[in-house]
Amino acid sequence: MAEDLWSDVAQTYDRSFASLCAGVAPELLVRLPAGAAVLDVGCGSGHVATALLSAGHPVAAVDPDPEMVALTRSRTGLEPTTGGLPDLPIADASADVVVASFVLNHVDHPRAAAAGLRRVMRPGGRVLATIWPGSPPPHGALWSAVLDAAGAVRPDLPRLAPELDFERSPDGLSGLLAGAGLEPVDACAPAWRWRVTPEGFWIGVTSVGNFGVTWRAQDDATRARIRAAYDASLTPWLDGDHLTFDVECVLVEAVRGSD
Numbered sequence: 631m632a633e634d635l636w637s638d639v640a641q642t643y644d645r646s647f648a649s650l651c652a653g654v655a656p657e658l659l660v661r662l663p664a665g666a667a668v669l670d671v672g673c674g675s676g677h678v679a680t681a682l683l684s685a686g687h688p689v690a691a692v693d694p695d696p697e698m699v700a701l702t703r704s705r706t707g708l709e710p711t712t713g714g715l716p717d718l719p720i721a722d723a724s725a726d727v728v729v730a731s732f733v734l735n736h737v738d739h740p741r742a743a744a745a746g747l748r749r750v751m752r753p754g755g756r757v758l759a760t761i762w763p764g765s766p767p768p769h770g771a772l773w774s775a776v777l778d779a780a781g782a783v784r785p786d787l788p789r790l791a792p793e794l795d796f797e798r799s800p801d802g803l804s805g806l807l808a809g810a811g812l813e814p815v816d817a818c819a820p821a822w823r824w825r826v827t828p829e830g831f832w833i834g835v836t837s838v839g840n841f842g843v844t845w846r847a848q849d850d851a852t853r854a855r856i857r858a859a860y861d862a863s864l865t866p867w868l869d870g871d872h873l874t875f876d877v878e879c880v881l882v883e884a885v886r887g888s889d
């Protein structure tokens with residue numbers, strides 16, 4: 631299911647979409663009390679943890695994928711824990727601040743995952759959670775046009791059953807966290823400009839997540855046409871030697887009340 635897509639992609643994620651996800655780090659940082667200890671759940675390859683450490687926050691990190699854990703270790707010097715939501719190998723009520731950045735949109739059981747976040751938060755603690763909104767992002771539109779131009783097949787993509795899913799919006803994420811017994815105190819849509827090299831983008835769309843599922847469904851001839859269509863599509867997106875995309879996510883801040 632959705633979580634399985636995170637096996638064997640740590641290196642390519644790190645070279646592609648990690649810089650996209652890291653763009654929200656400034657929005658996370660401004661919401662943190664100075665010096666607050668942070669548990670980074672689903673830490674990926676450690677870009678957000680790096681930003682947190684640079685801003686003076688003690689950080690603990692956890693991710694279910696051993697390669698992600700290894701990348702975070704080498705990038706930050708932290709000793710991340712291997713484990714995932716909903717049953718994090720973290721003590722009850724132990725975290726002052728939990729960051730779950732672009733994680734709840736990738737889990738198989740979002741409600742159970744939200745409850746797993748709450749369990750590790752101390753009463754009075756807060757969580758900062760981000761997801762991607764439901765509308766297609768600009769880089770998704772570019773890639774979709776490339777696939778169409780190349781006549782690519784569109785495989786069925788892994789989707790959560792409707793009864794497990796939640797709306798990918800500020801209200802939807804707030805509702806998910808509220809359903810787990812947390813109190814949303816802010817919901818917003820931070821925006822930033824993602825700059826990525828054409829080769830970095832290519833590495834991501836040919837390996838990570840649903841992009842990778844679609845790529846793996848193509849035969850060699852179609853893959854060659856996709857590459858040609860991609861190379862022919864870049865100019866409008868280039869600023870110097872980087873592609874630039876104006877992206878937006880959903881960020882919700884929620885607190886755990888006293889029990």
Ligand SMILES: C[S@@+](CC[C@H](N)C(=O)[O-])C[C@H]1O[C@@H](n2cnc3c(N)ncnc32)[C@H](O)[C@@H]1O
Pocket residue numbers: 633636648651652671672673674675676677678693694695698713714715716730731732733736737738
């Ligand atoms: C899009 S990446 C985000 C990584 C990081 N937070 C960042 O912003 O770069 C999603 C991460 O969630 C992790 N993940 C997948 N299933 C998870 C689960 N059940 N609990 C915690 N993390 C999970 C993946 O291994 C991956 O590192």
